[in-house]
Amino acid sequence: CTKCGQESEASSKLEDFYELELNIKGLKTLHDSLEDYLSLEELCGENQYFCESCKSRVDATRSIKLRTLPDFLNFQLKRCVFHPKTTTKKKLTSLFSFPGVLDMGQKLCEPSQLELVYDLTAVLIHKGTTVNSGHYVAHIKNERTGIWWEFDDEQVTKLGAHPFGEGSSTTKPVSNVEQPPSEQIHSLSNGNHTNNGQLKSSDNKNIYCGETFSSSDAYMLMYTRRHTKHNKKQCDELNNSGQLNSVDNSDFLPSHLLEEVKEINASYSNACEEYDQKKVKELDIIKERREEVRSILSEAPVPSFEEQFFWISTDWLRQWADNVTPLPLDNAPIQCCHGKVPVSKVGLIKRLSANAWSRLLSKYGGGPTLTDSDICINCLMEGANTIVRSDDYRSRREALREIAEDAHAGKTLAGTLYYVSKSWLSQWLRRKHVDFPCEADV
Ligand SMILES: [Zn+2]
Numbered sequence: 001c002t003k004c005g006q007e008s009e010a011s012s013k014l015e016d017f018y019e020l021e022l023n024i025k026g027l028k029t030l031h032d033s034l035e036d037y038l039s040l041e042e043l044c045g046e047n048q049y050f051c052e053s054c055k056s057r058v059d060a061t062r063s064i065k066l067r068t069l070p071d072f073l074n075f076q077l078k079r080c081v082f083h084p085k086t087t088t089k090k091k092l093t094s095l096f097s098f099p100g101v102l103d104m105g106q107k108l109c110e111p112s113q114l115e116l117v118y119d120l121t122a123v124l125i126h127k128g129t130t131v132n133s134g135h136y137v138a139h140i141k142n143e144r145t146g147i148w149w150e151f152d153d154e155q156v157t158k159l160g161a162h163p164f165g166e167g168s169s170t171t172k173p174v175s176n177v178e179q180p181p182s183e184q185i186h187s188l189s190n191g192n193h194t195n196n197g198q199l200k201s202s203d204n205k206n207i208y209c210g211e212t213f214s215s216s217d218a219y220m221l222m223y224t225r226r227h228t229k230h231n232k233k234q235c236d237e238l239n240n241s242g243q244l245n246s247v248d249n250s251d252f253l254p255s256h257l258l259e260e261v262k263e264i265n266a267s268y269s270n271a272c273e274e275y276d277q278k279k280v281k282e283l284d285i286i287k288e289r290r291e292e293v294r295s296i297l298s299e300a301p302v303p304s305f306e307e308q309f310f311w312i313s314t315d316w317l318r319q320w321a322d323n324v325t326p327l328p329l330d331n332a333p334i335q336c337c338h339g340k341v342p343v344s345k346v347g348l349i350k351r352l353s354a355n356a357w358s359r360l361l362s363k364y365g366g367g368p369t370l371t372d373s374d375i376c377i378n379c380l381m382e383g384a385n386t387i388v389r390s391d392d393y394r395s396r397r398e399a400l401r402e403i404a405e406d407a408h409a410g411k412t413l414a415g416t417l418y419y420v421s422k423s424w425l426s427q428w429l430r431r432k433h434v435d436f437p438c439e440a441d442v
């Protein structure tokens with residue numbers, strides 16, 4: 001309250017945060033956005049505040065104060081802006097710059113014992129021009145190596161020492177470090193992102209020391225508190241109480257996560273081991289099968305026609321050679337209705353030596369056994385008859401045609417004579433498909 005100076009009841013309430021949501025509309029740098037976030041808002045006119053002490057609506061000021069900061073500091077950049085006129089959400093694609101190293105020491109409402117120097121460790125990016133569509137990628141720094149990586153679904157790409165790749169990096173002296181000239185940032189931009197090298201400010205308290213980067217797509221920035229000697233000690237104490245035992249991971253993993261990682265790693269190596277064992281077994285089986293196929297096929301040829309041989313379905317033989325677990329012998333598809341081997345199936349069968357057949361039969365079972373004496377005589381005779389009959393039919397058709405042509409031409413025919421329609425006869429003679437009934441037949 002500007003009148004009585006009393007703070008509201010709500011002012012004493014502390015609120016935890018996961019991230020700080022910063023306005024970026026009209027603001028070009030993280031520094032500006034933080035200033036905006038922590039600035040005093042004046043409540044006057046329509047927005048006047050009702051003071052409990054003054055019992056009236058008065059002018060007042062309102063602001064957010066930071067009391068403590070976490071090890072991992074997340075900034076949500078409000079790129080999604082609601083337009084009341086059109087009632088739609090729009091994405092702000094303005095360039096926004098942020099430092100590689102951020103000193104938050106001056107940002108707390110009360111000075112902290114801790115050194116609050118943060119390193120940029122991740123940038124979350126929304127690719128696309130609208131709010132409702134697009135694609136998310138993350139650029140994350142490996143804290144141990146300092147190397148940046150881009151995570152794009154299952155695609156992981158090395159970016160190098162800078163969050164937006166090596167190519168866009170440059171170093172230029174900047175006269176006024178408090179306000180990085182926006183023109184310079186624009187001129188250096190590479191695609192939607194920029195890495196700007198800046199000379200370290202002589203004033204160490206300045207938040208812009210080292211490099212700044214800018215992006216028109218970044219919507220979330222993650223900073224990790226630097227482990228100075230003083231902070232490191234605190235961390236070690238924390239870690240010891242959390243019973244961390246891996247030196248490598250103790251810097252950045254809490255114990256419960258470390259346990260989980262261990263379990264996942266253990267089950268992964270178990271799965272790998274099981275897979276390896278299974279693979280060895282499968283390979284053994286495949287090798288055994290190959291040897292069997294080779295051995296039986298080497299015995300398969302029938303030395304001479306005098307020797308007894310066995311018929312086998314080519315289809316069965318193929319699956320037997322290709323499969324890890326072959327099916328029982330099946331000669332049914334090559335049998336005729338008389339249960340024997342017809343000549344017509346000669347393209348689907350092979351001859352096997354007695355030795356090869358008995359080896360297959362004893363191993364796989366099934367059947368039936370069909371030998372050289374199982375050629376079907378019935379089917380052979382039927383086939384022969386059909387050939388004779390069709391020859392007979394063809395010659396008879398020729399004779400009929402000659403008679404019809406003679407009758408049509410008015411020649412005198414021998415024997416008993418019958419009347420027939422002249423138009424039917426001429427149509428019958430003209431028909432193209434001699435084996436089909438013609439229109440005249442109706
Ligand atoms: Zn008051």
Ligand SMILES: [Zn+2]
Nearest residue numbers: 336338376379
């Ligand atoms: Zn038959």
